[in-house]
Amino acid sequence: MVPALRAASNVLVHVPDLVRYGSKPWRENSGGDAALAGALSRRLRSFAEAVAYPPNQVFIGNMAPGDLGEGPSPWYENPVPEASAKGAFGEILPQEDFYPLLEAADQFGLLLFGPDAPSGADAASAAAASLLEGSGPGKTGPGKRGREEEILGRIESGEALPLHRGGDLIGCVRRDHEADESLDARILLENLAAKASGAYALRHLLLQEEIAPEEIEYVISCSEEAVGDRYNRGGGNLAKAIAEMAGCAGAAGVDVKSFCAAPVYALVHAAALIRAGVVKNAVVVGGGSLAKLGMKAYFHIEKEMPVLEDVLGGIAFLLGSEGGGAPRVNLEITGHHGAGRPSTPQVMAEALVRDPLERAGRKICDIDKYAVELHNPEVTLPAGAGDVAATNYRTIAAMAVMKGEIAREEIPAFIESKGMPGFAPTQGHIPAGVPYLGHALVGMRAGDLRSTMVLAKGSLFLGRMSQQADGASVVVEV
Amino acid sequence: MFKGKKVIALGERDGVPGPAIAECMEAAGAEVVFQKTECFV
């Protein structure tokens, strides 16, 4: 079977009161700096502000990536008028409806909410509402409430962390073992957040395409969390937990990991399984990264900007067989970076872009759009982290110059035509090229786009096991 | 200029990574005492 990309879904979950549990704010605040904690809470955005934020509107498909370049900046000061939380291929969920999803994701009584916690009964999102309807075995589920003294007791004993709505305490999340740091309260909250946002993205995809969850045969998670206890930290299979929560009762699940490059590997693996006839369809899913919330918040605060890293991202892609105009995932053009090769951007660009295209007899300029790591530059620039997408586009353009496809003066025009501004939240694996796929499907259905190469890199050196970076690429085309 | 100097090589994934800086500096006659690659995202 020829594997094809059949659908894409990008979701965001606005969680201002979980920003404090991002790795950076958590570390800063544990130092006991009350002024810093206060500054953080004053700079958090409302749900309406997060919805009207232009890059978020691009992420869920209500605007094209190119619209960002043409619109006024800074984006955070130029909200989209009458912005909707529902997009062409995604949506934005408020925190109020995410707490119940977290509760539904919890099968071990890790969370305890008080009587005032949201139940999700009025959730505007059909995907969230449907996840709350279908309860799995062992689920504690929304509706069972703890007493206030019980919640306070857990927090005071040091076994649980408080969960808030603005200034109000509404519940807590507890550790599940006194001496196992892998089952620490914050780690478990991280894992539950990835599971719940991943299941939300997957259910949104299924509803959008009107596919019954039972039809899905295989789920690959490209999420970054290290799920497991102390004997198998990172043991994983968040995929199966996500599939179960989303109601994909017959689906097998497995995690694919390579830091931020994982989503591209996951696409390639899913397509390969379909081509080999192992399964007829597969879903690639990524849940959000709690650890990355507020990572650059203190730079934003210093520059009197809102805290822009206040959303969890979720992505889901349905792969099946060719037909009905769905673009194929072209496994003849996949790029990998050899384990012994230098991790310089040049070698990476050769491995991910030049070599696979050359093998297929194509030129760099033959690809209509390159989808690189699409980190929102408005988040990264104030922190001195550069414009990741722009740097990657310059690298691809430089490779085209070295191959003699374009002249050095044509670099800006190449980038203008084949690139786009970054629009994804800085959630590690979420920006990994793949958030463009929803836009690519729209463009391909309209006949405006023929091909895109998705490529992403992973910073393996962060784990201290290798000095290497990694990368993967694949072409999706009609 | 770098001969006999001790060098700290601090690279970035999308710029010039640490090991590449280290190799260049060693070739320029320096002793690399620390090399690291940063990733800001």
Add this chain to the structure above:
Amino acid sequence: MDLENQAAIKKIADEVGADNLVVVLGMPGEGLRLAAETLTTGDPSWAGPLAGVSLGLPVYHILEERVRNHVPEDIYAEKLQMMEMVLDLPRIESDLAELRAAG
């Protein structure tokens, strides 16, 4: 700049002494100024071990002309040449010149 790296560099500077020590950076853009400032006058974000610590280390970028001229041609071609087109060389030169003038 990464807090662990700040700590590691501070330790090396304390052990080796600043006299014979040189820092060579490879950041693509805006991170360069921040890193250079951190290693000379101290961490401007006041978050890391180098907050308020003025190491005063000589800081270079690998693609500055005066640095890349010391790299043998074959290694230069393999590791750096393409990055000339990717990174903003005039800006790297002017950012570092400015910091040196201020320091």
